[in-house]
Amino acid sequence: MSETIQDNKFVELSYKVIDQKSGESLIAVEYPIGYVHGMASALDESVTKELEGKKKGDIIEVPIDCNILYGPRDESLVFTDRIENVPEEYREVGTTITMENAKGEPRNFIVTRMDDTTLTVDGNNPLSGRHVIFKLEVLNVRNATEEEIEFGGAIVDEPDVGGAVKVPI
Template sequence: MTETSTSTITDGKYVELTYLVRDSKTGDVLTEISRPLNYVHGVNEILTPTITCELEGKTQGARVDLLVDCNELYGPRDESLVITEKVAVVPREYRQVGTRILMENTLGQMKSFLVTKIEGDKITFDGNNPLCGREVIYQVKILLVRDATAEEMEVGRNVEADPGA
């Protein structure tokens, strides 16, 4: 087996990567993950099925840029998830743009909303994913590719990594 084949992403390979997400229109960085994520290719997926599929055959050290239509991931924007209230009825700790709040509907289901705007005596919450309606570019950097251990194959990721660390 050559060195190239051992560092190529195929089923059963343990993969570590970092990524950032850019808005395809503005080029603005929307998210950047610099702490490596890991998975076992063919056992589980990372990020999205499309990205996992595109990583197949790529090698350690490569950067892969992928254009992703977030409507395919999160569905189209749903304007019924945009709620405007009077600021006075909202607890003070939620009165800041960028704050996340969990709300419960009449069926007892929880949904995360983001405070997106405060104007005058009105505050707006949006339950849509912030990437909804956007085309983004995932820039994935493949840091490590190696054969997965039997234990990693079973759980689909590094078993020694402490997710809370």
């Protein structure tokens, strides 16, 4: 019998984020994510509540208002400049540029558009202002190890660069 998701279970998932308006897939994970249910998680609480009681093979769809998670879109965070004012290493759509405001606070901007004369960066989270569906598939459910519970998530060995290092996923 398949185990169900509840506190202290290790859960592996794959997921997609789908724009409710267009039906377009905005994000899809290329590898499973794992977490210990009931522990602090990168997943929104509304998602973990929907996962409660599910088992391997179940698929759920959770509508999310990204205005609540990331705030509404702020057009004052979108800048276009002449391309010659931008260093060459940033002249590619999708590149992240970290900039600081007058107070020295960092913010990430993503290059969203580029042509022969201009480049546009956007400091909004790519999901800001959107209504999405978080579609998840439960790939595995098992008892979490004591070490995973203590660590608060999945433990993986990093590539051998002088010894294994444990990192949260």
